[in-house]
Amino acid sequence: MKVDNPTSRDIAELAGVSQATVSRALRNSPLVRDETRERVQKIARDLNYFVNRSAARLRTQQSNTIALLLFDETEGEDAQINPFFLSMLGYISRAASGLGYDVLVSIQQLSDDWHIEYQASNRADGLILLGYGDYTSYREKLAALAEANTRFTIWGPKIGGEPGHSLGCDNVDGGYQATRHLLENGRQRIALLGTTSQRSPELAARYDGYCKALREAGIEPDEQLIVDASSADGEGYRAILELLERGVEFDAVFAVTDVIAIDAMRALEDNGLSVPRDVAVVGFDDVPLAAYVTPPLTTVRQDIRQAAEGLVRGIVGLIEGEPVESSLMAPKLVVRASCGAL
Amino acid sequence: MKVDNPTSRDIAELAGVSQATVSRALRNSPLVRDETRERVQKIARDLNYFVNRSAARLRTQQSNTIALLLFDETEGEDAQINPFFLSMLGYISRAASGLGYDVLVSIQQLSDDWHIEYQASNRADGLILLGYGDYTSYREKLAALAEANTRFTIWGPKIGGEPGHSLGCDNVDGGYQATRHLLENGRQRIALLGTTSQRSPELAARYDGYCKALREAGIEPDEQLIVDASSADGEGYRAILELLERGVEFDAVFAVTDVIAIDAMRALEDNGLSVPRDVAVVGFDDVPLAAYVTPPLTTVRQDIRQAAEGLVRGIVGLIEGEPVESSLMAPKLVVRASCGAL
DNA sequence: CTGAAAGCGCTTACAG
DNA sequence: CTGAAAGCGCTTACAG
Numbered sequence: 027m028k029v030d031n032p033t034s035r036d037i038a039e040l041a042g043v044s045q046a047t048v049s050r051a052l053r054n055s056p057l058v059r060d061e062t063r064e065r066v067q068k069i070a071r072d073l074n075y076f077v078n079r080s081a082a083r084l085r086t087q088q089s090n091t092i093a094l095l096l097f098d099e100t101e102g103e104d105a106q107i108n109p110f111f112l113s114m115l116g117y118i119s120r121a122a123s124g125l126g127y128d129v130l131v132s133i134q135q136l137s138d139d140w141h142i143e144y145q146a147s148n149r150a151d152g153l154i155l156l157g158y159g160d161y162t163s164y165r166e167k168l169a170a171l172a173e174a175n176t177r178f179t180i181w182g183p184k185i186g187g188e189p190g191h192s193l194g195c196d197n198v199d200g201g202y203q204a205t206r207h208l209l210e211n212g213r214q215r216i217a218l219l220g221t222t223s224q225r226s227p228e229l230a231a232r233y234d235g236y237c238k239a240l241r242e243a244g245i246e247p248d249e250q251l252i253v254d255a256s257s258a259d260g261e262g263y264r265a266i267l268e269l270l271e272r273g274v275e276f277d278a279v280f281a282v283t284d285v286i287a288i289d290a291m292r293a294l295e296d297n298g299l300s301v302p303r304d305v306a307v308v309g310f311d312d313v314p315l316a317a318y319v320t321p322p323l324t325t326v327r328q329d330i331r332q333a334a335e336g337l338v339r340g341i342v343g344l345i346e347g348e349p350v351e352s353s354l355m356a357p358k359l360v361v362r363a364s365c366g367a368l
Numbered sequence: 369m370k371v372d373n374p375t376s377r378d379i380a381e382l383a384g385v386s387q388a389t390v391s392r393a394l395r396n397s398p399l400v401r402d403e404t405r406e407r408v409q410k411i412a413r414d415l416n417y418f419v420n421r422s423a424a425r426l427r428t429q430q431s432n433t434i435a436l437l438l439f440d441e442t443e444g445e446d447a448q449i450n451p452f453f454l455s456m457l458g459y460i461s462r463a464a465s466g467l468g469y470d471v472l473v474s475i476q477q478l479s480d481d482w483h484i485e486y487q488a489s490n491r492a493d494g495l496i497l498l499g500y501g502d503y504t505s506y507r508e509k510l511a512a513l514a515e516a517n518t519r520f521t522i523w524g525p526k527i528g529g530e531p532g533h534s535l536g537c538d539n540v541d542g543g544y545q546a547t548r549h550l551l552e553n554g555r556q557r558i559a560l561l562g563t564t565s566q567r568s569p570e571l572a573a574r575y576d577g578y579c580k581a582l583r584e585a586g587i588e589p590d591e592q593l594i595v596d597a598s599s600a601d602g603e604g605y606r607a608i609l610e611l612l613e614r615g616v617e618f619d620a621v622f623a624v625t626d627v628i629a630i631d632a633m634r635a636l637e638d639n640g641l642s643v644p645r646d647v648a649v650v651g652f653d654d655v656p657l658a659a660y661v662t663p664p665l666t667t668v669r670q671d672i673r674q675a676a677e678g679l680v681r682g683i684v685g686l687i688e689g690e691p692v693e694s695s696l697m698a699p700k701l702v703v704r705a706s707c708g709a710l
Numbered sequence: 711c712t713g714a715a716a717g718c719g720c721t722t723a724c725a726g
Numbered sequence: 727c728t729g730a731a732a733g734c735g736c737t738t739a740c741a742g
Binding site: 074075076077078079080081083084087089091094096098109112113115116119120123128129130131132133142143146147148149174314315318319 | 416417418419420421422423425426429431433436438440451454455457458461462465470471472473474475484485488489490491516656657660661
């Protein structure tokens with residue numbers, strides 16, 4: 027009764043049926059009589075038999091696997107993946123598993139060109155791309171994927187004309203919510219720390235939302251209040267210094283990322299400005315640190331779980347031939363102390 | 369010249385050789401003449417051909433895939449995976465990819481029992497288990513894996529008698545380093561916040577290291593200085609209050625996790641004790657927050673990358689039949705301001 | 711409801 | 727150095 031690596035043939039022999047019937051019974055085919063099905067399944071269980079997925083894959087030409095390609099921005103040996111994507115991974119894995127798909131994870135460098143291989147080699151039925159939000163750098167890669175009829179979905183905003191399915195955060199709405207919240211709390215001179223360049227479409231969209239909220243309140247965005255800053259170390263600090271140097275008055279700051287915001291808060295305090303009394307601050311992303319800084323940072327949060335589930339639904343839809351549409355998710359304002367509303 | 373989903377047969381036809389020769393040429397077999405190999409490979413490239421991995425897997429009975437099973441401690445819908453394991457994932461993926469293996473990721477609940485299936489179904493050649501450090505709860509599962517001849521390696525300390533390969537942090541050494549550092553900086557009355565229970569062997573080992581350092585300095589561990597505390601919210605705070613209530617004198621605290629340490633620092637400050645002037649504090653883990661609290665926390669760090677690479681080497685060794693031994697990695701003390709040494 | 715048969719696309723011993 | 731052939735373990739049309 028002990029077989030080492032049992033196959034469906036072994037089960038068939040023990041059950042006294044054909045191998046085809048075993049296959050049907052294990053897949054709960056309605057073509058099999060109840061009694062037969064149960065007998066076969068019991069034997070399979072007793073033998074610790076599991077369907078050989080390699081064989082099933084070859085036969086069905088499906089892998090029931092999704093490849094999750096994480097783009098690693100840091101060239102070099104030390105992989106530092108954006109923690110936002112890392113925490114998405116947990117939810118992606120669960121959602122995929124719920125739909126019967128395995129998840130293959132790979133870290134990719136900008137120079138890598140293996141994307142197409144995943145589907146072409148039958149290792150995966152489709153791809154989820156994380157960290158490819160900056161379409162401008164990846165346009166060619168994405169075009170090549172589409173050219174090869176690869177199914178993929180991407181986390182990021184759709185600018186228009188890009189191939190493939192995407193799911194993104196409505197960054198315009200996020201910037202709008204942040205700015206509007208400051209306005210509602212009586213702030214009038216709201217500085218923007220970030221970028222207006224289309225090189226970073228996600229960040230530029232947050233700026234657009236900022237402008238929209240201001241104009242809605244009858245305020246024309248003021249060049250003097252806008253300072254360029256990236257999320258690199260010290261950029262937020264430097265931006266505040268520049269603002270102070272300009273001698274322009276301001277009573278609030280909207281930073282397009284939490285990293286910039288936290289850095290900026292330090293600069294404000296160092297220069298004798300109290301947050302939020304003198305200057306209210308709002309960030310974007312809700313990084314784990316945001317809740318722990320002093321004062322705790324008001325920020326805009328993207329629902330990671332919803333995003334993950336949307337991406338999985340998207341790629342599975344593409345794989346199974348259902349219609350899927352690219353879409354944007356509404357972010358949510360998380361009010362803490364730094365904006366002065368508490 | 370355009371074939372939709374080319375197979376090795378298509379390449380063979382175009383190259384005017386047999387399908388077997390194509391297979392050999394693509395795998396760089398020395399049996400193939402240089403000229404032939406190059407001709408075949410060029411055609412494959414031109415056609416965007418990739419070896420069908422499903423077929424290769426079935427034929428070779430290998431998947432060249434490692435399953436990474438992350439244990440999720442939070443039962444329920446909201447997957448909150450320990451960030452330490454999440455960041456390990458990046459390095460595991462790279463190391464595996466360097467050795468020619470794909471990585472399949474799955475989040476598992478305690479109630480799940482799919483572990484065996486991964487290898488039995490040919491989805492993976494072996495498993496890496498993360499978050500299964502508390503052997504006592506998993507002993508049965510691990511025994512079942514071993515019983516089924518599943519190859520696996522586990523992150524955690526080996527207590528003795530457990531089946532399978534493991535790689536862990538030398539927690540005794542970590543606790544020893546932390547305590548010894550405090551002693552060297554003149555602290556004599558060092559409180560321990562944590563647990564001595566064998567239910568948490570990793571934490572208990574840190575306590576053992578603490579005792580070892582004290583005894584080496586001629587100090588007998590004092591029951592009065594040892595307070596039970598878990599990493600749950602507020603436990604570190606409560607532990608300090610208990611210590612103060614006992615009325616026992618102390619000039620330093622070694623907390624077995626950073627979470628406890630950070631919580632404890634807050635309690636100390638709230639009770640008018642300055643860190644590190646009155647009480648020096650050392651934690652364990654080097655969580656991201658540790659560098660950002662005030663004062664920055666001195667702590668013990670495990671080398672995530674080294675751990676990841678060790679686990680991958682371990683499982684690949686098992687798969688490829690090389691001898692592998694379970695081992696412990698030495699952690700490293702990261703000196704910041706909270707211990708008073710800076 | 712069940713079985714005999716074909717075939718998915720490779721890899722590799724065997725023969726030359 | 728190359729080819730013909732077998733076979734990995736399934737799933738599924740086809741026939742009854």
